[in-house]
Amino acid sequence: MVAVRLPHQFQNILMAQTKLQEEKLLGEIRSWVTKIYSNADHLLRTEYWLFRLNPKVDLASRIAALTHDIERAFEDGRKPPSPEIKSARWDDPVYNKWHGERSADLTCQKLEGLKVRDRSILNKTKRLIRLHEFGGDSETDLVKDADSLSFLEINVPLFISRIPTTLTKEEAREKFDYMFGRITSAEAKNQANPLYRKALNKLNKL
Numbered sequence: 561m562v563a564v565r566l567p568h569q570f571q572n573i574l575m576a577q578t579k580l581q582e583e584k585l586l587g588e589i590r591s592w593v594t595k596i597y598s599n600a601d602h603l604l605r606t607e608y609w610l611f612r613l614n615p616k617v618d619l620a621s622r623i624a625a626l627t628h629d630i631e632r633a634f635e636d637g638r639k640p641p642s643p644e645i646k647s648a649r650w651d652d653p654v655y656n657k658w659h660g661e662r663s664a665d666l667t668c669q670k671l672e673g674l675k676v677r678d679r680s681i682l683n684k685t686k687r688l689i690r691l692h693e694f695g696g697d698s699e700t701d702l703v704k705d706a707d708s709l710s711f712l713e714i715n716v717p718l719f720i721s722r723i724p725t726t727l728t729k730e731e732a733r734e735k736f737d738y739m740f741g742r743i744t745s746a747e748a749k750n751q752a753n754p755l756y757r758k759a760l761n762k763l764n765k766l
């Protein structure tokens with residue numbers, strides 16, 4: 561069979577249509593997380609940092625950045641240990657695995673509800689969310705690094721406001737150290753450094 565090659569203008573039209581469909585889907589996901597999650601700014605800024613670290617990042621990675629913590633919006637079924645519960649270990653692998661899997665499952669249910677049928681996008685999004693606390697390859701590391709940057713930018717006042725009722729100063733410091741220390745790429749570390757220093761200064765003033 562002879563392969564049919566579309567003229568350039570048709571290829572460009574198809575690419576533009578795909579881009580428009582992706583932007584529409586991302587808009588729907590942004591609306592969803594903003595509606596249901598009180599700390600949606602952290603998710604929106606994770607997508608921002610992801611794109612800033614790699615402007616060529618794909619659709620699955622952007623969806624994962626926007627939804628990686630979404631299970632925290634669903635009170636029913638949450639279980640300890642949780643970052644909201646005193647004395648939780650920030651790097652607890654059992655909790656982080658559970659948190660990632662629950663966010664991945666809830667996100668994929670939403671994507672299916674939005675009529676996303678492409679198995680490769682669903683599977684990749686699921687994998688990236690499951691591993692967002694761990695990283696391990698260039699794509700999961702990118703989501704993890706963007707998460708850390710957004711955390712240091714957005715979540716620091718939230719954690720400081722919990723001292724001393726549900727967090728000690730030392731526990732908050734451990735969380736800031738953990739989120740900064742787990743960053744993989746040199747560029748992300750460079751961007752995160754002033755945010756981390758600012759977070760420590762705020763803590764030291766308490």
Ligand SMILES: [Fe+2]
Pocket residue numbers: 602628629707711
């Ligand atoms: Fe996060």
